[in-house]
Amino acid sequence: MTRLFATLAALCLTTLPATGADFPVTVTSCDRQISFDAPPERAIAHGSNLVEIMLALGLEDRMLGYSGRIERVQAATDLFPAAAALRPLQRDYPTLEVLLEEETDFYFAGWSYGMRVGGEVTPDSLARFGIPVYELSESCIRLGQKNRPGFDYLFRDLENLAAIFGVTERADALIADYRARLDRVAQKVAAQDQRPRIFIYDSGDKVPITAGGYAMPQAIMEAAGGTNIAGDIQNSWVRIDWETVAERDPQVVVIVDYGEVTAAEKIAFMKDHPAFAHIAAIRDDRFLVLGYDDLTPGPRNILAVERLADFLHGG
Incomplete structure (x- = not known):
């Protein structure tokens, strides 16, 4: 049993008060203050990590259901058995019509995580119907907030x-x-002299x-204890060119x-590409596979740190 599963299991077995905070409650979501007179009862979250x-x-028990990739939420049952009972409402970003039809009273999403700037579903558009939105902290960069993410982002979202x-x-x-x-x-990792250069390969062949x-x-x-070869790019998920990847030699x-x-196909693509033969990671066959939910904000981030540290510096 992993440490994360043990912790979650203990929480599920422990009877905790349903009102650990006094209401009304006000929290900060990106650049907005939102207040609640009582806990939501018909919440929707977008995407498996949220x-x-x-x-x-x-x-x-407060969730009406979710939107986003059904298969990823179904796969979450390895750590969260309750995911199996959640109702999928829409495979893609939810429409305003669906949120209203379901009588949603809370939407947990983010920019590029269930909402688009100028799109149909935003905090402003839902506010007209009395539906509050809490925005994933990491996604606030899409609104121009330039703060490097740390685990304080995850902790802030959990606390809020x-x-x-x-x-x-x-x-x-x-x-x-x-x-x-x-x-x-x-x-x-404090005892390690080296901080290996890392390339995160999300997707894309012509442009990653x-x-x-x-x-x-x-x-x-x-x-x-690693170094992001794209860490100097002041954005979140971005497209770069393969020439830059090769020059930075992860x-x-x-x-x-x-x-x-x-x-396996992504690994094969990089290994078979002649222009990448000199890259240290290709030459030394140094690939680590992590899941979408390991690398997007969520509870698996801690497991990702542990696995990556073991891979970089030995278990």
Whole structure:
């Protein structure tokens, strides 16, 4: 049993008060203040990583369902059995019509995680119908907020959601466990002289998508004792050119395993490309496969740090 599963299981078995905070409650979401007079009861989250954040807090009984990739939420049952009972409402970004038809009273999403700037579903458009929106902190860069992500982003989202739903003790327990595990990794990597160069390969053959300095993998790589070759790019998930990847000569390639192209196919593409033969990671066959939910903000980020640190510096 993993440490994360053990912690979540303990939380599920522990009876915690349903009102760990006094109402009304006000929290900050990107650049907005939002207030709640009572915990939401018909919440929707978009995407598997946001669903997992809510499930980590034990909020499945407050969830009407979710939007986004069904297969990723169904796969979440390895750590969150409650995911199996959640109702999929829309495979893609939800429409305003669906949110209104379902009588939603809370939407947890982010920019590029269920909402687009200027799109049909935004905090402003839903506010007209009395539906509050909490925005994923990492996604606020899409609104121009230039702050490098750290685990404080994840902790802030856990604390704010716990306050909104009146279960602050659950967030406190999770965050205490996460901090302790990150501290153990920090002690391990502090003794290392090298911080290997890492390329996050998300997708794309002609032009790859990778994690810039403002995406969650930046914090994961730093905590694991590595260096992001795209860390100087002041954006989150971005397109770069293969020439830049080759010039920066990553020593490790982290494959994001999701989508129609398999991790094995992404690895084969890089290995078979003659222009990449000199890259240290290709030459030394240094590939690590991590999942979408490992590298986007969510409870699996801590597991990703532990796995990456072991891969970079030995178990």
